[in-house]
């Protein structure tokens with residue numbers, strides 16, 4: 001067996017072939033009687049997790065199994081406090097429910113929605129024969145991972161780069177296709193309305209309960225289709241900003257904000273007005289990212305756990 005084959009057979013993390021295979025099964029993780037309200041650190045299939053039980057007598061002793069490290073400053077939740085609604089980090093008090101969704105950020109200003117965009121991985125657990133079993137189920141539904149967003153950046157958090165690339169291409173492609181088809185059959189103004197329709201359709205899809213993506217890839221797609229030189233400038237701006245700051249959301253916001261300016265530099269007024277409208281929507285959809293950017297907690301590109 002050579003080194004490459006050994007790697008394939010022994011790596012079991014979320015983004016590995018063996019990891020995908022082993023995640024099809026339920027795994028015993030602990031003894032039922034040993035899990036009380038004190039969180040238990042668990043390492044399973046290369047993932048650092050924390051197992052805890054609802055301490056309330058009337059709760060039926062519900063279990064939770066979520067990613068071990070707090071999304072704020074990566075403090076281990078094994079030192080956290082288990083409360084009625086989930087587990088609370090011992091450092092700044094962020095609280096997570098059994099799905100890993102952050103439900104409380106006590107030091108944030110009142111009305112802050114920062115917590116809505118923060119989610120740790122959370123897995124199903126069940127008890128049988130005195131044992132606790134967990135199902136790590138691969139990447140699962142992307143809406144239950146990371147920020148819960150359906151966009152490429154969040155898909156990348158599953159560890160599946162091909163899926164993130166496909167998401168980027170198809171999200172951009174559908175916007176470009178709408179613009180090109182409308183422009184071909186009905187003219188330039190129709191193309192602009194098609195761009196707006198495709199963008200709104202991505203942000204508020206009917207089939208996903210009006211909870212869609214943040215529109216960056218679709219924005220790039222429609223921009224390339226409306227005026228490819230501007231699209232290339234926007235893409236170049238994103239790459240340059242990402243190379244400097246390594247923050248995806250910040251790069252997207254900078255690139256989007258400059259797009260109407262680029263359009264005006266070419267003398268294309270109506271497209272510039274359309275892009276300005278789309279930019280406002282992009283900033284609204286990124287309001288939680290902006291809050292995290294201001295708080296200095298927005299994750300950087302490539303910030304991930306080491307392979308198992």
Ligand code: FES
Nearest residue numbers: 070072073089092
């Ligand atoms: S490190 Fe967990 S809340 Fe700050």
